[in-house]
Amino acid sequence: MAETLRLGSWAAAREALRHRDLRQGLYDEGRALMDGVVVNLHGGPHTERRRLENRLFRRDTFAYWEAELIPVLLRETLATHRADHPDVDIVPVVRHAMLRLAACVAGLDIGADTADFLRLAGLMTRLASASTVVHATGDKTTIVADGLAALDEFKSAFLAPAWARRETLIQDVRAGKRQESDLPRDVLTLLLAARADHDLSSGDIEREVAYFPWVGSHSTSIALVHALHHCFEADARGPGLIDALVATPELLQRFVHESLRLHPASPEAVRRAVSDGQLPTGERFAAGDTVVVDMFAANTDKAVFGDDADRFDPTRTIPVGVTPWGLTFGSGFHACLGQELAGGLPPGQSDGDRLFGAITVMISTLLTAGAQRSTRHPPVRDERTTRPVWRSYHVVFEDHVARERNPS
Ligand code: HEM
Numbered sequence: 004m005a006e007t008l009r010l011g012s013w014a015a016a017r018e019a020l021r022h023r024d025l026r027q028g029l030y031d032e033g034r035a036l037m038d039g040v041v042v043n044l045h046g047g048p049h050t051e052r053r054r055l056e057n058r059l060f061r062r063d064t065f066a067y068w069e070a071e072l073i074p075v076l077l078r079e080t081l082a083t084h085r086a087d088h089p090d091v092d093i094v095p096v097v098r099h100a101m102l103r104l105a106a107c108v109a110g111l112d113i114g115a116d117t118a119d120f121l122r123l124a125g126l127m128t129r130l131a132s133a134s135t136v137v138h139a140t141g142d143k144t145t146i147v148a149d150g151l152a153a154l155d156e157f158k159s160a161f162l163a164p165a166w167a168r169r170e171t172l173i174q175d176v177r178a179g180k181r182q183e184s185d186l187p188r189d190v191l192t193l194l195l196a197a198r199a200d201h202d203l204s205s206g207d208i209e210r211e212v213a214y215f216p217w218v219g220s221h222s223t224s225i226a227l228v229h230a231l232h233h234c235f236e237a238d239a240r241g242p243g244l245i246d247a248l249v250a251t252p253e254l255l256q257r258f259v260h261e262s263l264r265l266h267p268a269s270p271e272a273v274r275r276a277v278s279d280g281q282l283p284t285g286e287r288f289a290a291g292d293t294v295v296v297d298m299f300a301a302n303t304d305k306a307v308f309g310d311d312a313d314r315f316d317p318t319r320t321i322p323v324g325v326t327p328w329g330l331t332f333g334s335g336f337h338a339c340l341g342q343e344l345a346g347g348l349p350p351g352q353s354d355g356d357r358l359f360g361a362i363t364v365m366i367s368t369l370l371t372a373g374a375q376r377s378t379r380h381p382p383v384r385d386e387r388t389t390r391p392v393w394r395s396y397h398v399v400f401e402d403h404v405a406r407e408r409n410p411s
Contacts, residue, residue: 005291011300013307013330015284016272019294021335022282025274028293032143033134036150039207040214042337045277049336052211055197056340059108059188065344066356068104073361074368076100081372083117090377090397093231097365098224099124104361105219105341109212110191111165123161127217129153134214138269140386157213162191166208169195190215222268223345226331227362228393230262233315234366235376249370249408256347256363257317263328263346263362264308265315266391267298272333302329373405374398 010016019025026045030037037043041052080100084091102124106113113120133150136143169192175181186192194201194208237258238244248255274294281287288294303312307325321327327349332339339345347360359367376382377397385394 005293006289007293007295008286008288009295009297010286011297011304012284013301013304013325015282015286016296016298016301016330017334018282018284019274019286019296020272020330020333020337022274022280023336024276024278024280025288025294026277027337028273028275029137029269029271030134031137031273031275033136033147033150035147036130036134036154036210037214038210039204040210041340042214042218051201053336053340055193055201056190059190059193060340060344062343062354062358064188065347065358068344069347069359069361069364070356073100073104073364076103077365077368078372081369085400090380090399092380092395093369093374093398094224094228094393094396095124097227098220100365101223101361102127102216102220105216105223108189108219109215110169110187110189111161111212111216112168123157123216126153126157126161127220130157130213131217131221134217135269137273154209154213158209162209162212165191166195219341219344223341223361225268225392226259226263226266226345227365228396229266230259230362231366231369231374231398232382232393232396233258233262234370236315245370246408249367252359252363252367253350254317255367256359257327259360259362259366260327260346260349261315261317261319263331264302265299265313267302267329267331270297270299270391272296272298272330296330298330302331369398371405371409373400373402373408375401375404 010019023046027043030040030043034043041049041056044052077097077100080096080103081091084096099120103113103120106123111123113123129149130153132139133147133153136146136150139146169187172181172186173192173196176183176186186196191208191212194203194211197203198208234245234248234255248258272295274296276288276290276292276294278290279288302308305312307322309319326332328346332342332346343358343360345361347358347363375398377399380395380397382396383394385392
C-alpha cells in the first residue's frame with residue numbers, strides 16, 4: 004500500500020525537492036486546471052518547457068521593471084483604491100499591481116478599462132483557489148467546478164484576443180513582413196511560436212497562460228503583506244525603524260527575505276514517487292508513495308538557522324550555501340521562475356544593478372508614501388484556506404508621515 008513520508012528537516016526537504024524520482028504532487032486534486040502546466044510537468048517535458056520559458060526571466064528585464072515599472076504600477080493601482088476610502092486594504096492593491104505585471108509576462112493585453120481588469124482579477128482568484136484546492140477548507144468539488152467555469156470565461160474574454168493578435172504577428176514574422184524583435188516577449192508568444200516543435204496542444208497553452216497571472220500575483224502579494232506586517236511590528240517595538248527601512252533598501256530586503264523564510268507560500272510541498280528510491284539523507288520511498296515536505300519546519304530547522312529559528316530576526320547570520328528565504332521559492336528543477344523578480348538577489352549576487360525584488364520595491368514605495376497600520380481596521384486572517392494568509396490589511400497614508408520619512 005502506498006505510504007506517506009513526512010519530511011521536516013532542512014537537509015531532507017531540500018533533497019526531496021531536488022530528487023528526480025519524485026514528481027510534483029501538489030496539484031493532483033486540481034489537475035483539470037493544472038494538467039500540462041510547467042509546475043506540474045516532470046522529467047524531459049518539464050526540462051524542455053522550463054528551458055523555453057527561462058528566456059523570459061532575464062535579470063536586465065527585472066532591473067528595468069524594478070526601477071521604472073513596478074513603483075508606477077503600484078502608485079497607479081493605489082490611486083484607484085485611495086480615491087474611495089481613507090483606510091486602504093493593501094491586500095487587493097498589491098495583488099492588482101502585481102497582476103498587471105504578471106499578466107504582461109503571461110501575454111495578455113490589458114487595457115486601461117478598470118472593470119475589465121477587475122473581471123480578470125476575479126477570474127484569477129477563482130483559478131488560484133481551484134488549482135490549490137488541496138489546501139481549501141470548503142467543498143472541493145464545487146471549487147474545482149467553479150475554477151473550470153472561470154477558465155472558460157478567461158479563455159473567451161482575455162486569452163482569445165491576445166492569442167489571435169500574436170498568431171498574426173508570428174505569421175507576419177514567418178512571412179518576412181516583420182522582424183522577430185517585433186514579437187512581444189511573453190509566455191503566450193513563446194508557446195505559440197514553439198507549438199509545433201514542442202507538440203503543445205491548445206489546452207496546454209491555455210492552462211499555462213492562465214497559470215502565470217495568478218501564481219505571479221497571489222504568492223507575491225501574500226508575501227508582501229507578511230513582510231509589511233513585520234516592518235510595522237518592528238517599528239512598534241523600536242520607533243524610527245521605518246525611517247531606516249525607507250533609507251536603506253538593503254535592510255528592507257533583509258526584512259523581506261527573513262519574512263519569506265517564516266511564511267512559505269504553500270505550507271507543504273507534495274511529491275509522488277515515480278519509482279522506488281532513497282534520499283541522500285537516508286529516507287526511503289517506494290513507487291506510488293507520497294512525500295510531504297513541511298516547508299515551515301524545514302525553514303525553521305534549528306540545525307541550520309539556530310536555536311531561535313522560528314523568531315523573526317533580520318540580523319541573523321545565514322550559513323554559507325543556504326538561501327536567506329529558506330526553501331520558500333522551492334529548490335532544484337521546480338525552483339520558482341519568478342524568484343528574482345519577487346525577491347531580488349542577496350548581496351553580492353547581482354551582476355549589474357542590485358536586484359532588490361518587487362516585494363522590497365513595493366514596500367519601499369508604500370512606506371515612502373507614508374503608509375501606517377490602520378487603527379480603525381485591524382488586520383484579518385483568511386479562514387478559507389489552511390495557508391496562512393492575511394485576508395485584509397488596512398493602512399492609512401498620512402502626508403505629514405510621508406514628509407517625515409522623506410526629509411529631503
Ligand atoms: C513571493 C513570491 C513567490 C513565491 C513565494 C513563489 C514560490 C514558488 C515555489 C515554492 C515554487 C516551486 C513549487 C514546487 O517546487 O512545487 C514556484 C514555482 C514557480 N513559480 Fe513562483 N513564487 C513566487 C512568485 C512568482 C512569480 C512573480 C512568478 C512569475 C511571474 C512565479 C512563477 C513560478 C513558476 C512558473 C513556477 C514553476 C517553475 C517550475 O515548475 O519549473 N512565481 N514558485
